[in-house]
Amino acid sequence: MDEPIYLDHHATTPLDRRVLEKMLPYFTEIYGNPSSIDHLHGNKAKVAVDGARQTIAKHLGCRKENEIIFTSGATEANNLALIGAFRKYRDKGKHLIASAIEHPAVLDTLKALEREGAEVTLLPVDSHGVVDLEALRNAIRKETILISVMFANNEIGTIQPIAQIGELAKAKGILFHVDAAQAVGHEPIHVYDMNIDLLSFSAHKFYGPKGVGGLFVRSFAPMVRLEAVTFGGGQERNLRPGSLNVPGIVGMAEALSFAATEQKAERKRLEQLSATITDALQTAFPDVKINGHPERKLTHNLNLTIPGVEAKALIHVLKSKLSFSAGSACSTTKVEPSHVLKAMGLSDDETFQTIRLGLGRSTQDAQGLAHLLIEGIGQVRR
Template identity: 50%
Template sequence: MTNLPIYLDNHATTRTDPRVVAAMSPFWTECFGNAGSGQHRFGQIAADAVEKARGQIADCLQVPSNEIYFTSGATEANNLALKGIFAGRSQGPTGHLIVSAAEHRAILDPAKRLRRNGVEVTILPVNEHGRVDPQQVADAIRPTTKLVSTIWANNEIGTWNDVATIGRLCRERGVWFHTDAVQAVGKIPIDLRSLPIDLMSCSAHKIYGPPGIGALIVRRGRRRIRLTPLLDGGGQEGGIRSGTVPVPLVIGFGEALRIAGEELPSEEVRIRELRDQLWTRLQTRCDSLILNGHPTERLAGNLNLSVLGVDGTALLAGLTDVAVSSGSACTTRDPEPSHVLRAIGRNDQLSRASLRIGIGRFNTIAEIDTAAEHIATVIEQLRDHKRKHTEHHATHD
């Protein structure tokens, strides 16, 4: 394909790394067995490959491989974590759940469904940077609280949460702690041996792996976590997630996370430099730009900004040479402004006239320079058009 825009939407999804594609390739056409068919060589090869990939993920996250349960992606993993804790009781779902107002919809929507089914749900506010106050979490915990779920790195504004402190507070009170780590895994160092996290969701297509595969990490600590499965069937994945294991996707997930773990130190520095260069260039050309999210405690590749004095729809329509978004890719069909930007205090105009820019592994300095020029030019043109329109009406009034 030619004449495509510069891709700067790496929070939505990433290009699959060619090394990942190469690792997956034999398992589409040569080693195509079902990992559950252990009676013959094809199935044995597939099963061994799945366990190798599980081991790669375990090594990167520092967890035993038997704590990793593959799912179709992070949405399923999040649903399994929340619904699995509260389901399976004869009297129906009961208890208390705590989440934050800046969670992904794959947390907020299951929480709302649980509320309709009888679970008490507390949605905590976040501060102006999108961070959850650990003390507010502690204050919200009740005797009936079963689970706290907070996002690790926000998918829109990139802000990190202090999951270590939140998890410790939960553990002290005997409450399970889940984190949606989709944007954090492979982008910041993670060592689950030293973190009080009980359940963690992750996904391959955010780290240059294939779409359609994710995992829920279920820790085996002092207390056993009893999850009710969402799917009944063959009992694959330790009975927690039934369904034929998609072997090529699992292979890709393992390889993607292996590469991410090895290259993280240098890649994080390079991507942060590209982001800072883009932000500096935009600020030099355009005034009245507002940074959304924490200024330093954020993902290296994340730049989320609101533009004063322009129409949000016109802004996105004008950016023909770069691929960016104005919010989560999972809610782009929703005409409402970003719930995350609203949660940090942005009004509707600033929420609509926002850009979520995600810089990734395959972006270059030349692309960043071109993107900065294009974005700045479009902003200037829109502001100039608005100024002339205002002057015209003022002259004829």
């Protein structure tokens, strides 16, 4: 039997085979520790890591390559950015602002910081999932030290007005952290042009390997300082000690280069595929609702509320043909309504009738996909 078609590219993407080829020698031949700079084996690995750092820094618009700190992914980068900044700047103020629709890697870290004395304001979003800039202006206090707003949302794909928020944060002298896990490799990003101080990213969201990511830490106007949250051998400017994942880092840089080069054409292609799928679905079922911003969104995201159709039931009937997720977040013990959809004003029932399709490089036949979905929806409704 054929594998189901993969439509969950927000959760993770497959490793690009060209990237795998580039990584392979770093498992078996160039295996030195890049911190062992006294010998050739270590030096070869260091050259590879330095090259990867340069490539990533260039693609993100950094001024210096050492503004990139390698981590195990976006979760760790978010933890380092938020905890590290709070502990460094808490004497200046204890107030932090974030959007209500951040990923748990931000929201749960902020909860942990509240236990250390932080005061957190969560900003509302409109019905498209866009952060309310007026609410942001009103939330800023004398003691506000950091604003954290994601670049693009992992459920609905809405892209936030990052440059505008960056300008506001800069004018007020407040640090601006951006969780760009869903955007790096998919959307053009320039950290300096957008006045971003800290930016988190993760390779497995752009066809790179799992378990590797990074944090941009601005070093010019202002120079951002962080307290380390883990301790050890001093790697990554003492901010993220531990032996580096050389194959992963090499793969991440290679994946980002491919993604950046192919980004424009791929976005256009995915936009057309999304439009074909939604047109077909809405022709068959006019009550299907598309969530997220109509224009400012990731082109590979399709978040749909289908009245009367439980997402879990649809996933079940299509299991052998399609792999996709429900719009609501699941924990191991209970299913909870998505905090993102709730913040946009959906009812609990609507959140459970919402699915997330994450298209990707392997997505081809939009009409065929729409046909399968229409069949599945019909079956659940009957």
